[in-house]
Amino acid sequence: MMKDAATGPESAVDGISFRRLRTSEIPLIHRWLNTPHVARWWYEDVGTLEEVEERYLPYIEGKAGVEPHLILREGTPIGYIQTYPLSADEEYAKLVGVEDSAGVDLFIGEPEFLYKGLGPNIIRRFLEGIVFSDGRYETCIIGPEPKNESAIRAYGKAGFRYFKTIHVPEEPEPEYLMKLTQEEFFEG
Numbered sequence: 261m262m263k264d265a266a267t268g269p270e271s272a273v274d275g276i277s278f279r280r281l282r283t284s285e286i287p288l289i290h291r292w293l294n295t296p297h298v299a300r301w302w303y304e305d306v307g308t309l310e311e312v313e314e315r316y317l318p319y320i321e322g323k324a325g326v327e328p329h330l331i332l333r334e335g336t337p338i339g340y341i342q343t344y345p346l347s348a349d350e351e352y353a354k355l356v357g358v359e360d361s362a363g364v365d366l367f368i369g370e371p372e373f374l375y376k377g378l379g380p381n382i383i384r385r386f387l388e389g390i391v392f393s394d395g396r397y398e399t400c401i402i403g404p405e406p407k408n409e410s411a412i413r414a415y416g417k418a419g420f421r422y423f424k425t426i427h428v429p430e431e432p433e434p435e436y437l438m439k440l441t442q443e444e445f446f447e448g
């Protein structure tokens with residue numbers, strides 16, 4: 261049987277795939293950012309639809325260093341995941357202190373898909389297919405709030421290990437940094 265190139269070899273397990281966010285989908289991002297389970301933990305204030313457009317349009321247009329993707333399950337959008345070179349933000353990169361690193365942030369927007377074990381698979385598939393696919397990065401960093409125990413647990417299951425806690429000056433909460441190297445990822 262022919263495999264669907266967009267979903268890859270693990271598609272039979274969880275049906276997860278990714279594609280770049282489109283301008284017409286910014287209202288969906290706005291809706292998800294307004295759900296209580298995302299608003300509680302996402303690092304940005306939600307704002308109006310216009311404000312969300314202002315933030316996400318440069319990502320879509322490739323002007324901000326952030327690569328925005330939808331998380332699809334069986335072809336249907338269920339969440340959002342983004343990656344960026346840490347070097348794009350000099351101050352943040354200095355605080356993290358790991359060279360050749362990518363950052364990743366994500367949320368599952370549709371509540372019925374939370375806490376079913378999808379998160380760790382989403383992250384591993386994203387690392388395999390996008391972050392670590394072309395040798396651009398040695399390491400991936402993810403920075404939940406220390407109180408976000410569900411995220412820390414999910415990232416641990418994806419292979420990330422605690423690294424250090426940092427205080428980003430403009431952020432109200434610290435970041436509990438977790439890291440995974442490309443070598444660990446492909447050996448693990």
Ligand SMILES: CC(C)(COP(=O)(O)OP(=O)(O)OC[C@H]1O[C@@H](n2cnc3c(N)ncnc32)[C@H](O)[C@@H]1OP(=O)(O)O)[C@@H](O)C(=O)NCCC(=O)NCCS
Pocket residue numbers: 297298301302365366367368369373374375376377378379380403404405408409410411413414417
């Ligand atoms: C973080 C996130 C991506 C993890 O994905 P997930 O598919 O939900 O992860 P899992 O199913 O592996 O669950 C992770 C942990 O949540 C905890 N959990 C289970 N049910 C829960 C519930 N009802 N409420 C809160 N936490 C719960 C469990 O500890 C679970 O791990 P364990 O059962 O293996 O011990 C997802 O929960 C999410 O998008 N959350 C909201 C936004 C967010 O926090 N984003 C991250 C910002 S850094």
